[in-house]
């Protein structure tokens with residue numbers, strides 16, 4: 001085992017020899033324990049000479065004094081063994097973190113390992129040395145004493161004792177594995193729960209409590225199973241203790257009459273029992289709790305430090321690098337429960353970086369669901385969603401989603417605006433406020449340093465602050481999920497045009513037809529066969545779009561676009577490979593020919 005080898009190799013020779021030398025006097029009480037009791041009984045109390053009996057017990061007291069001096073010296077020298085080990089560990093962690101940083105694999109966990117895990121390993125290492133050394137000292141002393149009192153009893157006691165110890169040692173391997181599994185599940189649970197808690201505002205704002213609960217339910221179940229498995233190893237340990245600690249006692253008691261017939265004295269039998277009860281059994285118990293508790297923590301924690309301090313070689317996979325910020329959906333199917341009808345079925349879509357897409361469709365058709373999928377807040381049941389070549393949501397800071405009910409928090413206006421880009425300059429903040437049309441609101445509130453009281457803002461005002469915050473963010477993908485629904489059409493137009501002019505990709509879940517008209521392309525979701533096209537093309541070919549447009553704009557003539565569409569950004573040829581589902585509807589559409597599209 002990696003950790004054990006490292007622990008053993010790190011033992012410094014000279015301090016270890018000094019430790020071993022001071023262990024000899026410490027072994028004296030264990031060695032004399034049974035001998036003194038046997039003599040006190042046989043030559044003293046049973047022989048009618050209580051003074052001799054007491055004198056033997058006095059010898060035991062003296063031996064305990066000598067043992068205490070030895071133990072004191074052992075503890076004084078423990079630091080000489082443990083501290084070099086700790087220094088070596090710190091060297092490893094710091095060296096590993098620096099090498100990783102140089103190799104382009106920055107190690108954010110190094111500080112935590114340095115402070116917390118190294119201290120855990122140091123403490124458990126010291127604990128292990130104390131426990132294992134104490135066990136060896138006691139058992140050797142007791143075995144020597146036992147053989148000198150009555151070798152035949154020694155031969156009855158030692159085999160079951162050794163069997164119990166061997167069985168316990170044999171369980172250590174899989175106990176360590178179970179401990180590792182428990183640590184892994186614990187970490188998975190903290191990571192998932194941490195992510196959910198960190199996003200609690202978004203979760204509440206999006207009404208995604210059920211989904212968030214489902215996210216943590218799995219890790220909780222896994223952790224419970226791992227803890228139960230760990231408890232199973234504790235039960236096995238009890239069995240080993242019964243064999244090593246109690247069976248020798250039962251054997252000696254059962255063999256008592258036979259031993260007496262062989263001429264063994266009562267003192268010898270009592271002395272032997274004393275060795276079992278006051279030396280071997282406590283030593284085994286300490287060993288089991290020491291190795292089974294801090295020993296496992298030592299191995300598992302040290303393993304993690306050693307693994308994490310290793311520089312990943314050049315052939316190992318590197319994190320996925322963003323290739324632009326194309327949004328690519330392939331065969332995406334999503335349902336809210338294992339037995340629910342899919343909200344989206346086998347959807348393909350390519351959105352080149354810089355595109356401006358509006359998503360329209362009847363209420364409940366899956367527009368917000370699609371926004372959440374693209375942002376990585378939901379995962380598809382099948383298919384893949386890539387943003388910049390990486391699965392949606394894995395690269396933090398690459399997308400910002402503004403829901404219908406935007407949130408602001410108690411703090412200053414500036415704090416609210418800087419939330420997604422803390423390092424932005426005042427000029428940049430003011431430019432963002434101006435661009436989305438929030439200047440009047442900020443002035444009314446009293447400027448950048450004025451306090452924001454969320455309850456005192458209207459829904460539209462909250463949306464304006466959230467829009468300015470999103471505009472300022474460095475995210476190359478912005479998703480507005482009816483994020484302007486509480487603004488009047490003129491204010492909505494200002495905000496949307498600002499986002500359209502901003503660098504990056506824009507997806508708008510359209511609340512008004514004007515949002516769709518402003519977009520370069522529109523995705524119509526109808527629950528059966530999604531359709532993608534320009535406003536003009538969809539008006540001419542898609543009855544649902546015509547119907548929605550009619551509802552929004554009664555009386556308007558199909559095809560007339562009151563607001564000119566944003567000029568199309570250049571579409572990279574690499575982003576245009578054909579994807580079947582939506583394309584089927586496309587080539588037969590004469591009104592749409594010549595338009596760049598990526599579906």
Ligand SMILES: Nc1ncnc2c1ncn2[C@@H]1O[C@H](COP(=O)(O)OP(=O)(O)OP(=O)(O)O)[C@@H](O)[C@H]1O
Nearest residue numbers: 208210211336343362363364365366367368369370
């Ligand atoms: N958390 C959820 N659990 C179960 N079903 C959900 C959940 N969220 C949404 N749905 C269902 O999924 C379907 C799509 O919902 P979604 O909110 O994506 O539609 P939408 O097109 O955005 O609707 P709207 O325009 O009314 O906002 C609906 O039938 C809705 O009831």
